[in-house]
Amino acid sequence: MHLSSARAIVTGGVSGLGLAVARHLVAHGGKVALFDVNDEKGAAAVAELGEANARYFKTDVTHEAGVVGNVNAAREFLGGLNVAVNCAGILGSGRVLGKEGAMPLSQFQTTVMVNLVGSFNVAKAAAELMQHNEAGTDGERGVIVNTASVAAYEGQIGQAAYSASKGGVVAMTLPMARELSRFGIRVMTIAPGVFWTPMVDGMPESVQQSLAASIPFPSRLGQPAEFADLVAYILGNTYLNGETIRLDGATRLAPK
Numbered sequence: 001m002h003l004s005s006a007r008a009i010v011t012g013g014v015s016g017l018g019l020a021v022a023r024h025l026v027a028h029g030g031k032v033a034l035f036d037v038n039d040e041k042g043a044a045a046v047a048e049l050g051e052a053n054a055r056y057f058k059t060d061v062t063h064e065a066g067v068v069g070n071v072n073a074a075r076e077f078l079g080g081l082n083v084a085v086n087c088a089g090i091l092g093s094g095r096v097l098g099k100e101g102a103m104p105l106s107q108f109q110t111t112v113m114v115n116l117v118g119s120f121n122v123a124k125a126a127a128e129l130m131q132h133n134e135a136g137t138d139g140e141r142g143v144i145v146n147t148a149s150v151a152a153y154e155g156q157i158g159q160a161a162y163s164a165s166k167g168g169v170v171a172m173t174l175p176m177a178r179e180l181s182r183f184g185i186r187v188m189t190i191a192p193g194v195f196w197t198p199m200v201d202g203m204p205e206s207v208q209q210s211l212a213a214s215i216p217f218p219s220r221l222g223q224p225a226e227f228a229d230l231v232a233y234i235l236g237n238t239y240l241n242g243e244t245i246r247l248d249g250a251t252r253l254a255p256k
């Protein structure tokens with residue numbers, strides 16, 4: 001599809017990778033509905049992108065009814081819905097056996113709820129509406145793009161919960177693409193390496209530096225605009241479907 005016709009829900013769309021996607025789509029004539037739980041950043045994002053092109057919908061992606069309601073409201077605002085980009089996520093790092101004892105199950109559950117269950121929750125609610133879209137080129141009716149992580153493949157110590165959640169996102173990509181193919185809805189996932197976002201900003205500088213040094217080429221953190229560029233490419237190339245693309249400068253995460 002052409003980016004100018006993108007009517008997109010972007011979860012986690014007020015920060016980091018999601019905000020970069022929103023910026024890219026709006027810059028190319030698309031419209032975005034930002035699903036997030038951060039009101040302050042939501043207001044700032046809409047102020048930047050313009051009220052005609054972007055609206056913030058306070059949405060916890062783990063909440064089933066809330067997501068359904070806001071997906072419907074988003075379609076009203078957007079004047080249609082043909083793109084859903086899942087970027088909402090949390091790190092949820094912690095050891096299985098930490099200094100204070102075993103990881104509370106609630107920590108593992110929360111991480112899987114937001115990153116995996118939340119992505120599914122938004123994808124199924126968006127697909128439910130997209131199936132009724134008028135078919136475009138090749139019969140396409142919509143595109144869902146999820147965000148996994150290279151930690152789905154090489155999780156580090158402290159990433160058991162995060163890796164499990166992202167591995168789930170990778171694993172549901174193909175069955176979802178297969179199933180939704182009859183509606184002309186594509187499902188793709190991006191597995192980013194280490195990107196320069198508020199999530200990484202919060203890490204100690206020594207950790208950031210060692211992360212950058214560990215990336216073969218280019219030996220730096222990824223830029224959110226580079227992630228947005230790949231999302232845009234996926235939207236534009238109808239033959240991409242059911243696959244996870246690593247975007248990582250050849251990074252392979254070390255055990256720690």
Ligand SMILES: NC(=O)c1ccc[n+]([C@@H]2O[C@H](COP(=O)([O-])OP(=O)(O)OC[C@H]3O[C@@H](n4cnc5c(N)ncnc54)[C@H](O)[C@@H]3O)[C@@H](O)[C@H]2O)c1
Binds near residue numbers: 086
């Ligand atoms: N930054 C990286 O290096 C990196 C690498 C690999 C994968 N990722 C993934 O990319 C995605 C975006 O990460 P980012 O770096 O932009 O992080 P970020 O913290 O800047 O943005 C994440 C956004 O998700 C929102 N969010 C959290 N829980 C939510 C919920 N329950 N409902 C709705 N919104 C919620 C947050 O408020 C925030 O605005 C995440 O899924 C993350 O796991 C990031």
